Each structure stands twice: as structure tokens, then as C-alpha cells.
Amino acid sequence: MSPKTALGKWEILLKAYTLFRKQGYHAASLSDLAECCGIRKASLYHYFKHGKQQIMEEVLKYVINYTRERLINSASDESRSPHQRLHRITEKMQKFYQFQTGGCLMGNILLETAQSNKAFHPYFEEYFQAWEDAFFLILQHQYDEIKARKKARRYVREFQGAIMMMQVTKNAKPLEEFSENILEELDE
């Protein structure tokens, strides 16, 4: 099916993820992407017939899946206590975002394109809803429905704010402080 050195859609998507996360949607060019994939710009259209926007959309889908399967999943681990689950999830977040130069792709692209590209909007909704649901799953055992929802939304706000502040402080302290903070709170 493929010639010897076939690169595959997957590897391009991974490179695109990193590039878009660091550079943003507009500043990351298809030439840049092609170069760091070791192919020519026009070849990108073999895998992505609809160009840059399609690549971005597929990266957004990938991030949603990855987040669900690798970051958020421990929220529904019924064999552990709420505190254990929250601890596990903050641990994963810290490990993940510690090395993601440029922070959270979803937050970055959201703020860059929200006013100009409505095509991306459904992905943002799904992503942040997934985080809210994850926190809600943990909190619903300790609080009533309304209070748990409210707290979950607050966690999402603070989580994204923390990743934003990491771009200012240039270290992981904002996310650490967020983690400590919500773990303490659950003990009260």
C-alpha cells in the first residue's frame, strides 16, 4: 500500500500538534510543517485535501481523544476514592503540561481564532465540557448536583488560567498551586 519510506498521516498530525501549540494557528505555516516533517509543502495535500483548516481540525479531534483517554479517564475509576481520583488526575496534568512547551493547544487556538473561525468552535465546546464532566464525576459524591457542577466549572476556569499563567511565570508553579489547592479543598 505504501512506498518504503511512507510518513503516514499520524506523524504529520503529531508534528502539526506541536507546531500549532507553540506557534499558534496563523503563525504556523504549512512550509514550517512540511519542513519539520521532512517533506514538501504540496505533499501535505495528499493527506489533507482541504488544507490548513482540515489539519487544524484533525489536530483538535486528536487532542480531544488524547485528553479523554489519557488525562481524564481516571475520573471514572470507581475502584478509587474521590480524593484518590482527583490526586491521580492532577498528577497526570502536571506531568503532561510540564513538558508541553507553549501550554494547552486548545486554550491557545481558542483565544486566537474564536472571533474569526466558527468551524473550530464545536471542538472547543466538546473539549472543555469533557474536563467539566470529569471534575463533576469526582465531585458529585461529596456535593449536591448544583454545587458539584459549579465547582467543576470553577476547576476548569482555574485549570486553564493556571496553564495561561505558566506562560507568564515560565515555570510550572501555577499548575502546582492549582493542584494543591483543589486537593486541600476536597479534604475540608
Next chain:
Amino acid sequence: MSPKTALGKWEILLKAYTLFRKQGYHAASLSDLAECCGIRKASLYHYFKHGKQQIMEEVLKYVINYTRERLINSASDESRSPHQRLHRITEKMQKFYQFQTGGCLMGNILLETAQSNKAFHPYFEEYFQAWEDAFFLILQHQYDEIKARKKARRYVREFQGAIMMMQVTKNAKPLEEFSENILEELDE
């Protein structure tokens, strides 16, 4: 000094503020800016000899000053109680960001350029520090120094997260919920 219809640096800066806030740094072009100022692109260089980056920097300075003077200032009003001050500040935030299509310029440009343009970084540091200091001023009377600082940093995270979430929900609820939340908390 000026010909009849002189436009002035100030009006250009205001238009640039709105354009950069809505479109972002890279997507907002100098042609766009010139057009919505009613002048030609090259004329922008009369006021801003160093081009786009200088315009952005002066917008960042303007936002810092505006924020200090119009939004944050009530934090140091010694004639009011901490609760009154916090109420006043959240009120102003809501009135301001309700109509700022595209959210917070500082947050938007921070996430878009943090990895590629170090020239803007000092402005981001100053801006977010100003917010933290404002919250700290209010909180220092109720809590010890360390706890007040921690809480102030948390408010900044949640505040920025709330404005980000406004881009997802397309309404002002995240910021409202944040305001309710910190006001309740101060009463405890």
C-alpha cells in the same frame, strides 16, 4: 501643527486595540488597521516608525494603564470595606468585559506570542502582577500574607480562565460565576 483632519496617534491606538483583541497579533494586518482608521498603510509609519511590533507594544502599555486606572484602582480605596472593594472591582470587570468582543487582549496576545516574541513578555508580567497585587490589597486584611498571596494568585487564574470560557459559552456567565464565587468566599 496638524492639517485639518489630523487623526492623531491616540485614535489609531484605540482602533489597533480593538483589532488586535478581536483578530490576534498575526491575523490583524496593517492594511486592516489602516482601512478601519481611514488612512493608507504607509501612513501608519508616520506615528509608529518601528511598525507593527511597536503598535502592539504601545497597545499593551495602554491596556496596562487603563486597567490600573479604571479597573483595579478601587482595590486601594481605604474608605471602603474589603467586601465593598471586591464587589466594586467585580462589578467593573463585568461591565468592561461584557462588551469587549474577543475577551482580554492581554490573555489573547500572551497565548499567541509567548513562544515566539520575547519583546512582549515584560508587559504581560506587569499586567498580571497588577491584578494579583490588586486582589492582594483587598485580601491582606482578612488573611495572613502567605494565604492572601495564594488566594490572589488563584483569583487571577480563575479570572483569566473565566474570560477564556466566555469565548466558549458565548455569554458572560463564567465571569458572573467567578464574581459570585469570590464574593461568597470572602463572607465565610
Next chain:
DNA sequence: ACTTTTACCTAACGACCGGTAGGTAGATAA
């Protein structure tokens, strides 16, 4: 063996980017 498909390539397109050179009409200063 022959055909089709895959995974690339080279070359070029028009549009637009930020930025520069140099001019000009009108207001101001001497």
C-alpha cells in the same frame, strides 16, 4: 504481466504580508 493506487515531487499561481522611498498639500514658524 499489467493496471491502479499511494506517496510523494517540481513548479507555479495570485494574494497578501510588513516595510520603504519619495512626493505633496496645507498648516505653522521665522
Next chain:
DNA sequence: TTATCTACCTACCGGTCGTTAGGTAAAAGT
């Protein structure tokens, strides 16, 4: 009155953008 300065202008630069057309060699299917 004359000289200077201000606030624009037209015209253009090289470069890069996303995108398209059309080719090619090798692998896969029949």
C-alpha cells in the same frame, strides 16, 4: 514672504502565504 514641518499620499519592494496542476517512481492489487 519664505522656509519648515506635519500628516498624510502613491507606488512599489522582496518575501511568504495557502493552494493547485500535473508529473513520477515504487508498491500493491489482479
